[in-house]
Amino acid sequence: MQGVTSYEEIRMSPQERADIDRRTNGMRHRREIDERVVYEPLTELLNRIENRTARIVVIGQGYVGLPVAMEATEQGFDVVGYEVDAKRAESLAAGVSYVEDIDGERLRTALAGGYRVSTELGDLAGFDVAIITVPTPLTDGVPDLSYVGSAGEALARVLRSGALVVLESTTYPGTTNEYLAGILEKSGLRAGADFFLGYSPERIDPGNPTWNLVNTPKVVAGCNENSARVADAFYSTIVQQTVLVDSCETAELVKILENTYRHVNIALVNELAMFAGQLGVDIWAAIDAADTKPFGFTAFRPGPGVGGHCLPIDPSYLSWRVRQDLGQTFRFVELANDVNQHMPDYVVRRISSMLNERERSVRGSKILLLGMTYKAGTSDWRESPSLVVAKRLKALGAQLTFCDPHLPDGQREALDAPFVDFGPEALEAADLVVVLVDHPEFDPEVISACAPVVFDTKSLVRGHDFAGEVL
Numbered sequence: 001m002q003g004v005t006s007y008e009e010i011r012m013s014p015q016e017r018a019d020i021d022r023r024t025n026g027m028r029h030r031r032e033i034d035e036r037v038v039y040e041p042l043t044e045l046l047n048r049i050e051n052r053t054a055r056i057v058v059i060g061q062g063y064v065g066l067p068v069a070m071e072a073t074e075q076g077f078d079v080v081g082y083e084v085d086a087k088r089a090e091s092l093a094a095g096v097s098y099v100e101d102i103d104g105e106r107l108r109t110a111l112a113g114g115y116r117v118s119t120e121l122g123d124l125a126g127f128d129v130a131i132i133t134v135p136t137p138l139t140d141g142v143p144d145l146s147y148v149g150s151a152g153e154a155l156a157r158v159l160r161s162g163a164l165v166v167l168e169s170t171t172y173p174g175t176t177n178e179y180l181a182g183i184l185e186k187s188g189l190r191a192g193a194d195f196f197l198g199y200s201p202e203r204i205d206p207g208n209p210t211w212n213l214v215n216t217p218k219v220v221a222g223c224n225e226n227s228a229r230v231a232d233a234f235y236s237t238i239v240q241q242t243v244l245v246d247s248c249e250t251a252e253l254v255k256i257l258e259n260t261y262r263h264v265n266i267a268l269v270n271e272l273a274m275f276a277g278q279l280g281v282d283i284w285a286a287i288d289a290a291d292t293k294p295f296g297f298t299a300f301r302p303g304p305g306v307g308g309h310c311l312p313i314d315p316s317y318l319s320w321r322v323r324q325d326l327g328q329t330f331r332f333v334e335l336a337n338d339v340n341q342h343m344p345d346y347v348v349r350r351i352s353s354m355l356n357e358r359e360r361s362v363r364g365s366k367i368l369l370l371g372m373t374y375k376a377g378t379s380d381w382r383e384s385p386s387l388v389v390a391k392r393l394k395a396l397g398a399q400l401t402f403c404d405p406h407l408p409d410g411q412r413e414a415l416d417a418p419f420v421d422f423g424p425e426a427l428e429a430a431d432l433v434v435v436l437v438d439h440p441e442f443d444p445e446v447i448s449a450c451a452p453v454v455f456d457t458k459s460l461v462r463g464h465d466f467a468g469e470v471l
């Protein structure tokens, strides 16, 4: 195969290149370049995608990467799932899935087909399409792109002309073109000219029975037109609908906008829930009734705070970028962070006053916490507000027990309190039961029949003959 035409071959002088970079404000929107490139490798990669001979690698085999790898395998591609966590890789190789949306049988079928998992960089050599799905956490409150950086460094060592790299990790606008492109270019190849580069945010909602990777429209962008074309061609093989946007920056903003929208609206109802409680108004009834309006209102519901890998983190990527580049404060994000982060403290205050009304203190009271993951139906406990509630109650001397059918064993041990099975025995043994997550296994009728007192942050037991309080 001939390499993608390089800058030298299209006779672009350093001065012309500098001019383009200046005009595009340092970004690498290289439409100008595209028009002048004879892009034979474009046709070749499009053909390989079309006839399923393209070799796919997915960097990171977590909640996002594993479903992408499974779907690509099922569409007939050879897929390598590259995973640096040796324990995770071993588990997958043995056909044991730790991602709830991918069951063991589906994984084992993929292993028997075109999928394999690897911790060896050499296994990525000669790839045609690489999808990066590594974590993008906050470290000390600041975006931490080190995982994206090391994934890029690894790919730069095996990158070849004519391949496509797509970042899926959630991040601030500018990451793909300003940060990842530079790391990949350590290969000596140029983004957009020698290899294709794109961004496509993952929108999966773990545990959602209706919307999944395949039927949720997938936003796709490239650093230039040809990159967008091949990225779109690849995703069109694994999802039902792609939505092409004009730049990686737009695609990056799409994901953060979606999560900031949810974060801000949840903060709104959380704050309202606190006021409504004091005003003696039923916030849940008000939201349900407002939700009957067929237009202009979208229902968000209160809870003990926000958790998971998205809401507590992604909006801060955006506010960091705004502060960094524009010197401005993104006030909505700061306010939403403030309200949502203080919800666990509010929950503890309410628990404390409920016990107080019953002439009890938190110290020494037996409190059963229902739900330790960050939301219903998932095993993901990252940033879960339940963990903060547990920590605060423990510090006040409560005798805690936990119940969570979804929490993985390793994390149970780290919580350092007994776990109990859901049922009358555990509920009756507690002085107070706190519903923190509305897992489907938590039967509201059993809770209202057996728990002596309930503090319900999810309105799970609503509609039952129940003497407890809701948030």
Ligand SMILES: NC(=O)c1ccc[n+]([C@@H]2O[C@H](COP(=O)([O-])OP(=O)(O)OC[C@H]3O[C@@H](n4cnc5c(N)ncnc54)[C@H](O)[C@@H]3O)[C@@H](O)[C@H]2O)c1
Pocket (backbone or CB within 6 Å): 059, 060, 061, 062, 063, 064, 065, 082, 083, 084, 085, 088, 133, 134, 135, 136, 147, 150, 151, 154, 168, 169, 170, 171, 202, 203, 204, 205, 206, 309, 310
């Ligand atoms: N979990 C979700 O619901 C969700 C939804 C949409 C977007 N996202 C975003 O997708 C990204 C990944 O999230 P996730 O939930 O899948 O994370 P995860 O922690 O479940 O999986 C990431 C995996 O990448 C591996 N990894 C880290 N660095 C690596 C490297 N250099 N090479 C190979 N493997 C590496 C980790 O060991 C881990 O197994 C994040 O940016 C997240 O914000 C997550």
